[in-house]
Amino acid sequence: MEWMLMPYRRYADFSGRSCRREYWMFALLSIIVAAGSIILMAIGGGLSETGDAAPGPLFWLGGAIIMIWGLASIIPSIAVQVRRFHDQDRSGWMVLLGFIPYVGGLIVLIFMCLEGTRGPNRFGPDPLDSSNVDIFG
Numbered sequence: 001m002e003w004m005l006m007p008y009r010r011y012a013d014f015s016g017r018s019c020r021r022e023y024w025m026f027a028l029l030s031i032i033v034a035a036g037s038i039i040l041m042a043i044g045g046g047l048s049e050t051g052d053a054a055p056g057p058l059f060w061l062g063g064a065i066i067m068i069w070g071l072a073s074i075i076p077s078i079a080v081q082v083r084r085f086h087d088q089d090r091s092g093w094m095v096l097l098g099f100i101p102y103v104g105g106l107i108v109l110i111f112m113c114l115e116g117t118r119g120p121n122r123f124g125p126d127p128l129d130s131s132n133v134d135i136f137g
Contacts, residue, residue: 004029007076010083014092018083019127023112026080030073037066081108086123087116 003025006018044058082092088111098108119126 007080010076010079012075012079014079014082015086016083016124017087017116017121017127018080019087019116020084020112022127023080023084026077030069030077033069034066037062037069040065081112084112084116086121087127088114089117089121089123 003021006022007026010016010018040062041055041059042062044056044060044062078095081095085092085094090111094111095108097111098104100107116126116128119129
C-alpha cells in the first residue's frame with residue numbers, strides 16, 4: 001500500500017527519480033478507484049422507484065468519487081510520470097509526448113515500461129539502490 005500512496009507523499013515533487021513499481025502501483029490504485037466508481041455508477045444508474053430512467057444516489061456518489069479522485073490525482077500523476085522519465089535519464093518534458101494524437105499515449109506507455117538507468121544519473125541517485133535510505137523521506 002505504501003507504493004500506491006507514494007506519489008501523494010511527493011505530491012508536487014517534479015525532481016528526483018521514481019522506480020517502475022511506484023509508477024505502476026499508483027496506476028493500479030487509480031484503476032481500482034475508477035473501476036469502483038464506475039460500478040457504483042452502473043448500479044445507481046438503473047430505474048428509479050417511479051419507473052423512469054433517472055439516476056439514483058449511487059450514480060451520483062460514484063460520479064463524485066471519480067471526479068474528486070481525478071482532480072486530486074492530476075498533479076501527482078504528472079509528477080510521478082516526470083520522475084519516471086528522470087529515472088531513465090530523460091527530460092521530464094517528454095510527458096508532452098502523450099499529447100501526440102493516436103500514438104502519443106502508446107509511446108509514453110512504452111517508456112513507462114522501460115527500466116531506469118542503474119546507479120546515479122543527472123537527476124539523482126538510483127531509487128532501487130538500498131544504500132539510499134532517504135530518497136522517499
